[in-house]
Amino acid sequence: MADAAIPFLDLQRINDRHRTAYAAALSRVLDSGRLLLGEETAAFEREFAAWCGASHCVGVGNGFDALHLALRAWNIGANDEVIVPSHTFIATWLAVSEVGARPVPVEPAPGCCNIDPARVEAAITPRTRAIIAVHLYGRPAPMRELSEIARRRGLKLLEDAAQAHGARLGGQPCGSLGDAAAFSFYPGKNLGALGDGGAVTTNDPALADRLRRLANYGSSVKYHHELAGVNSRLDELQAAFLRERLRALHADNANRRRVAHAYLAGLAALPGLALPAADDADTLSAWHLFVVRHRQRDVLAKLLAGRGIGTLVHYPLPIHRQGAYAGTALAQQTLPLAEAWANEALSLPIGPTISDDEVACVIEATREACASLDIT
């Protein structure tokens, strides 16, 4: 019997759950007569700040803008360096490049997807201004160690929390663990809009005020522009949709966690297959992605595809080898751990709506595939 097709992420199913509420949100926005900078955005910002345990939230156009506007708000730019993980989505590096600063990549800890705090200190120079900590795949970065380094060396600490809505470290939510945090509400994220969206959370009121102006043409009073800002606003409709999704986020993340732990149990001790770390009392992943590693990753993906199981690779080409950085000194860097992730990572289907039967099917197919692969 052929297996049922299991998509990597069923966004249609995820959003269909909210069809009625989304229609009501659209009516509310139409009735309000405000499409930008209105009550829905203000309400979402309050609700999301509270959700993250931060005192301020500033909605912006997308996650990339959240990252580079935070750097700009700190006046980080030409001749500055910012420490970034070697293994992340390219937006983290491009945000640094966008403000004219230089990304300085630091490799992940062995056996972990996130930046190795033990390697950060050696990468700091007199030009270093900030560290961007990415909670990659939803797993909190080592924020205590990074905060200690940042404080001691006088650096800003920015969370890239685009994959970590609802992740926690020591009970404290990501989004309130650094000097500021950048979130993305790209449709496929744990908290996704019906289009692009993003936000910065922070406990610093002056930073929040500056960001709010930077994202609105540098203006706080209409047609008065104190800063050379940009246009990057979260719109009323996306904010209204996000308020609806936010209400489901705890339950959605609990479902992701259930799927992740079913995978961890069902795929334990398979030859050649490395699994992500489980949650524990201290570290709670948002399980945005469930990423395994295998030396025969491409063959494994093909075997799963043959069983109707969708997988993706996050990410297949390390950033320093992307065309975007060709011709820069970064292209000459040796980053073997980032390379290994690019060669071996495979993301299995995970999401808030995947069923127990589908999870069981992925486990069975992965077990059979691993048993058939040559790992000598």
Ligand SMILES: *Cc1c(COP(=O)(O)O)cnc(C)c1O
């Ligand atoms: C998605 C993502 C971003 C960028 O967010 P956009 O809203 O797509 O601009 C930044 N960093 C990481 C780690 C991401 O996963």
